[in-house]
Amino acid sequence: MDAVPLIAAIGNTPLVELALIREVAPRARLFAKLESVNPGGSIKDRAVARMLRDALVRGVLGGRRLLDSSSGNAGISYAMLGAALGVPVTLVVPGNASAERLDRIRAHGAELIITDPLEGYDFALREAARLARDHPERYWYCDQYSNPGNWRAHYDGTGAELLSQLAPLLGGAPDAFVAGVGTGGTITGVGRRLKEARRDVRVVAAIPDTFPGIEGLKPLGAPGDIVPAILDETVIDERVAVSMDDALAMCRRLAREGLFVGPSAGAFVHVACQIALRHGCASVATVLPDTGERYISTGMWQVRQA
Numbered sequence: 001m002d003a004v005p006l007i008a009a010i011g012n013t014p015l016v017e018l019a020l021i022r023e024v025a026p027r028a029r030l031f032a033k034l035e036s037v038n039p040g041g042s043i044k045d046r047a048v049a050r051m052l053r054d055a056l057v058r059g060v061l062g063g064r065r066l067l068d069s070s071s072g073n074a075g076i077s078y079a080m081l082g083a084a085l086g087v088p089v090t091l092v093v094p095g096n097a098s099a100e101r102l103d104r105i106r107a108h109g110a111e112l113i114i115t116d117p118l119e120g121y122d123f124a125l126r127e128a129a130r131l132a133r134d135h136p137e138r139y140w141y142c143d144q145y146s147n148p149g150n151w152r153a154h155y156d157g158t159g160a161e162l163l164s165q166l167a168p169l170l171g172g173a174p175d176a177f178v179a180g181v182g183t184g185g186t187i188t189g190v191g192r193r194l195k196e197a198r199r200d201v202r203v204v205a206a207i208p209d210t211f212p213g214i215e216g217l218k219p220l221g222a223p224g225d226i227v228p229a230i231l232d233e234t235v236i237d238e239r240v241a242v243s244m245d246d247a248l249a250m251c252r253r254l255a256r257e258g259l260f261v262g263p264s265a266g267a268f269v270h271v272a273c274q275i276a277l278r279h280g281c282a283s284v285a286t287v288l289p290d291t292g293e294r295y296i297s298t299g300m301w302q303v304r305q306a
Contacts, residue, residue, distance in 0.1 A: 006084045007053070010038050010045045011157045015165040018269065020253065021284070025276035031174065032269070033162060033287045036261065040077040041104075042290035043158070044070075047185050048077035050153035051142055052085065060140055065090045065111070067139035069128035071121055071182070071216050072101030073290055074144055079108035090139065092128040094121050098215070099297040121218075122226045144183045146229035154189025162190065162285055163197055173198035175281035178272045180206045180217040180264055184231025186287060191235035202279065205239045206264075206271040212244050214263045216289070240274060242267045248300055251292060255301075260292035263300065 014034050021030035035043035055061055066082060068074065069092040082089035089110040093102065096117035105112060113131075115124045125145065132141035144150050163173060173194045179187040191203040208214035210222055220227060227233075244263065251266035259265075265288035272284045292301065 006039055007049050010049050012161060013037050021273050021276055024273045028276035028281055029283045030272055031285045035287055035289050036291035040080045042073040043287055044074040044077045046153040046157050047150040048074055048081055051147050051149040052081055054149045064138060064140040066142055067128055067132055068142040068144055069124040072097040076101060076104045079105045079110035082110060083108040092124045094124045098295050100294045125226060150183055150185035151189040151230045154186050155193045159190040159193025170283050173201050174283040174285040176202040176204055176275050176284045178204045178206060178268050178275060178286040181220060181231060182216045182218060184228035188230055188232040188235060202237045203235050204271060204275050205236045206242045206267045207239045209243050214244055214247050214267050216264050240271045242271050246270045261288045262290040262292055262295055264289050
């Protein structure tokens with residue numbers, strides 16, 4: 001497949017309105033960007049495309065393999081775009097990544113290094129950094145945690161699109177925006193863009209439990225947790241705890257309304273409803289980062305008979 005049309009297919013995702021927020025906040029409106037329609041199936045396509053294009057323009061790959069760590073979605077984007085652009089890819093992924101993600105990465109021909117799931121995602125990150133240090137002649141370390149192309153993709157893309165789509169509906173930016181922290185790219189980029197348009201936008205971070213956690217989101221609460229270098233914590237006005245049970249319950253609720261999304265999307269919608277009620281927000285925006293099909297093997301969609 002030609003890489004240019006594939007990259008051109010990333011972004012400009014649809015905005016959907018979720019009426020369920022009115023059950024807890026009758027006057028509120030909730031809008032969400034449906035990121036599963038990107039060719040790699042997730043919001044990570046945006047950042048990976050930007051970082052890869054920047055690297056190719058700067059000529060930093062120098063015939064080496066692109067290396068990074070990922071919990072799965074960014075890995076799929078790296079593998080997909082690497083295949084399209086002729087860039088060899090090596091990914092360090094924790095062993096608890098869903099089978100669907102690992103299979104998709106392998107399908108695109110990327111090399112996988114699987115780490116012990118009990119060591120957590122930060123261990124995979126440290127392992128990628130070690131490989132880059134030990135083998136600089138073999139790997140170019142993209143490092144989505146510190147690469148500015150990550151947050152800029154959301155500042156120039158996701159945030160700008162959101163403002164454009166909301167303009168005819170709200171006349172401007174929403175009262176609040178909800179996201180989480182994986183690499184910090186989405187909440188930093190979108191948060192900065194929205195706050196430039198409207199200074200009092202409340203940017204809210206959904207913070208998962210330390211265990212079992214929510215795949216792709218960092219708790220950022222334990223000593224030794226790696227805080228992403230690109231995360232702008234000054235843009236975050238509030239942090240709201242959300243459990244995996246809350247996230248899954250919301251995913252199942254959204255599925256009954258036609259939206260098949262992953263746990264992080266469920267977490268964001270759950271927190272968005274809380275924020276609307278707590279602060280009397282008339283409008284809240286969020287993102288639905290990926291598709292629920294990516295989690296079939298985890299059992300989250302199994303219906304248990306009473």
